[in-house]
Amino acid sequence: MINVIIIEDNEPLNDIFSQIIQSSKKYNLVGAYLSCEDALQYLKDDMPEIVLMDIELPGMNGIKGTKEIKKKLPNTKVMMVTVYENSKNVFDALCAGATGYLTKNANSEKLIEALNELQNGGAPMSINIAKMVVESFKKAPDTILTERETQVITMLSLGNSYKTIALNLEISINTIKYHIKNIYDKLQVHTKEEAIREASKRKLI
DSSP states (O other): OEEEEEEOSOHHHHHHHHHHHHTOSSEEEEEEESSHHHHHHTHHHHOOSEEEEESSOSSSOHHHHHHHHHHHOTTOEEEEEESOTTOHHHHHHHHHTOOEEEETTOOHHHHHHHHHHHHTTOOOOOHHHHHHHHHHTOOOTTOOSOHHHHHHHHHHHTTOOHHHHHHHHTOOHHHHHHHHHHHHHHHTOSSHHHHHHHHHHTTOO
16 A cells, blocks of 8 residues: 555644545555644654645645655655645745645545556646746756756746745745846846846746
């Protein structure tokens, strides 16, 4: 059987997902947690092959949690659970290492289908999110931006704040500002909007 853990702070939903997985003959629920902090504490004991991860969580959010899980267990597949399927947070989570996502209103059949797809090497996601992911990798071959600068301007273009970018990239806000200054200098612009527009025009993001 395939070991699964759930990280979802909505207790009724956590219980529903737990029941669905427990009733499956293919998947084995080894842990159900209300926070990333609790799940990470027992991660090496649970050794999950799949994690169902809520994006919006108290304390450490699902994006940061995904990064931490992938650091400790690189082969573990993380599927995000979200209310809004086209949220920029979903895209950020995929960039952090998640393999796909599931909407919170999914019924038992959809949940098992998504788990099966994930286990078979697929990545459950909508066409819109898939497009965002593909576009993020369409960089100009002669880009003048460093990899980190490209990450920063891409996340800015998705509407992320400096604080969110710093959290996701695990660097300080001052470092973000330093990268943005370099981006402005290289693109010869003076505002965030101009930088995004110029980077997009040059296919740097």
